[in-house]
Amino acid sequence: MMAHMNERNTPLDLSAGAVADFEREWIEAWNAHDLERILSHYRHDVRFVSPLAARAGAPHGKLNGRAALRAYFERGLASYPTLQFQPIAALGGVASIALHYRAVEDRQAIEVMELDAHGHIRRAAVYYTPAPTNSGR
Helix, strand or coil, rough: CCCCCEECEHHHHHHHHHHHHHHHHHHHHHHCHHHHHCCCCCCEEEEEEHHHHHHCCCCCEEEEEEEHHHHHHHHHHHCCCCCCCCCEEEEEEHHHEEEECHHHCEEEEEEEEECCCCCCCEEEEEECCCCCCCCCC
């Protein structure tokens, strides 16, 4: 069982503490560039969709399964060696968490993650603001 979940606090009943713990662990794993720790949050049959995955060549931005996610995340970590996500907010829903954070290319991201009964991500969708322009605004 994931460290951020326990038997009394299922994904259907996310406490503010469970949401904060999940956010902290997920962000720390990314900021440590620890691929195994990052992937430990995801189910083997995860479904993931992101516009950056589309830019990287995934058809319609969709990735299916942890192996595809591993390859995508490996490329991402290699492409952004100084990646450091900055948390903005974490929101709990019914068997889901939405994380708002500052991501790559100075974009803001919102990642909505649906969780299984063990607290693993079964489906995730990522939304990004446009990359900032240097227009002097």
